[in-house]
Amino acid sequence: MDHTTDAFIEVKAKDLKEAFSVTADAVINITLDQDKVEEKEQKEFSAQGKNLDYLLFSWLEEISFILITEGFAIRRIEFNITQNDGYKIQAKAFGEPLEFKKHNFKVEIKAPTFHEMKIEQNNGVFMRFLLDL
Secondary structure (H helix, E strand, O other): OEEOOEEEEEEEEOOHHHHHHHHHHHHHHHHOOHHHOOOOEEEEEEEEEOOHHHHHHHHHHHHHHHHHHOOEEEEEEEEEEEEOOOEEEEEEEEEEEOOOOOOOOOOOOOEEEEEEEEEEEOOOEEEEEEEEO
């Protein structure tokens, strides 16, 4: 959904894993053209949170950090979600060093926010979040 200098993202998925996968792809494709990225290298990372809202925030923040701060273009991410006194995602991103022209760099994501964040688990998963661009 368009919003002046922000991007509202809404995701509908069959389960949490699919929802987090779609959110990752959304963040990547806001930043660059994911289909132009080759899988030449990999980076391991994790995200954690005391509940699903904090896990989503951490997930979005980590992906943005890899893309923008580390300059690593992501083609795909493999990950597992565990729940034990909070939530944790262990992930591996596959891609290559970011090249602005090759990957059609679009916009820098400054940060995810908790503003209007919503996660519902009812016959599937619904997520809504806002990215500050």
